[in-house]
Amino acid sequence: MTRSAAVSDGRTRAADGNGNANEFTFWREHTNINLSPVAAPSVLGLWGFAVSTFMVAANIAGWYGNDTTTPLVLAPMAFAFGGIAQFLAGMWSYRARDALATGIHGAWGSFWIAYGIYHLLVALGIVPGTATSPVAATAFGFWFIGLAAITWIGAFAAMAENLAVSLVLLTLAAGSTLLAIGLIGGFGGVEIAAGWTLVASAGVAFYTGSAMVLEATYKRVVLPMGKRGPEPNAPGAKPKEMIQFQAGEPGVKAGQ
Numbered sequence: 001m002t003r004s005a006a007v008s009d010g011r012t013r014a015a016d017g018n019g020n021a022n023e024f025t026f027w028r029e030h031t032n033i034n035l036s037p038v039a040a041p042s043v044l045g046l047w048g049f050a051v052s053t054f055m056v057a058a059n060i061a062g063w064y065g066n067d068t069t070t071p072l073v074l075a076p077m078a079f080a081f082g083g084i085a086q087f088l089a090g091m092w093s094y095r096a097r098d099a100l101a102t103g104i105h106g107a108w109g110s111f112w113i114a115y116g117i118y119h120l121l122v123a124l125g126i127v128p129g130t131a132t133s134p135v136a137a138t139a140f141g142f143w144f145i146g147l148a149a150i151t152w153i154g155a156f157a158a159m160a161e162n163l164a165v166s167l168v169l170l171t172l173a174a175g176s177t178l179l180a181i182g183l184i185g186g187f188g189g190v191e192i193a194a195g196w197t198l199v200a201s202a203g204v205a206f207y208t209g210s211a212m213v214l215e216a217t218y219k220r221v222v223l224p225m226g227k228r229g230p231e232p233n234a235p236g237a238k239p240k241e242m243i244q245f246q247a248g249e250p251g252v253k254a255g256q
Contacts, residue, residue: 038095040216040256045089045105046168046209052082052112054202057175061195067131072123079116083109096256100161104154104169111147134186141183148176163226164208171201212256 055074059065065073087109093101118140122129130137155169175197182191211223224233 040212041089041092042101042256043209043212045086046205048081048086050202050205052078053198057195057198061192072119075116075119078112083112098256100157107150137183141180144176144180148173161228168204168208171197175201
């Protein structure tokens with residue numbers, strides 16, 4: 001059958017009284033899908049988050065450094081790796097059609113960019129730092145109210161797909177909530193607890209990002225992540241290469 005005949009036949013079938021069902025079948029049979037696979041953007045996003053959060057949270061927890069000089073030294077790395085790299089991971093997550101990764105990496109990448117800019121302004125003497133100004137500490141604490149709200153929702157959403165990602169977000173949301181309370185209320189002990197909680201989040205994020213990259217390179221599960229659905233989780237198992245049919249798009253796979 002020629003292309004014109006096929007189109008004509010498709011129009012006839014679409015109008016033969018069965019309506020959308022036949023039209024849908026026709027287009028599925030006559031549509032070519034060219035896939036453009038991408039590496040999992042969350043590998044970069046999780047590692048950027050893990051490194052930046054560990055550096056800053058360990059300082060907040062009192063493991064090293066002080067409240068004035070140390071944050072200024074950490075800010076450039078947090079800006080570049082936690083901010084720019086993670087924000088780009090969020091944007092690349094659009095191509096992977098991963099709404100959760102897009103929202104979380106975009107939000108926290110933006111935070112780390114703002115964190116770097118803020119501490120640059122502190123270093124230049126343009127704005128006061130949180131260690132010397134209670135007003136600045138309160139304002140900085142309000143950053144974490146919105147971030148905590150977004151992250152709690154993300155943690156709940158991740159439970160449907162990946163338990164390791166959900167644990168990253170649960171500890172991150174808890175740490176953000178504690179940090180908001182500590183900064184706004186001036187509770188030093190709560191800030192320290194927030195630092196420890198965020199260090200835990202950084203550790204889980206490093207584990208999850210490492211599990212993703214090891215699975216991609218070894219073509220089998222090395223570190224289980226508690227994936228939900230048909231994907232295998234046992235170490236040594238090979239991931240299933242599924243062709244999904246979502247929203248009438250044959251051959252298009254959503255997610256990472």
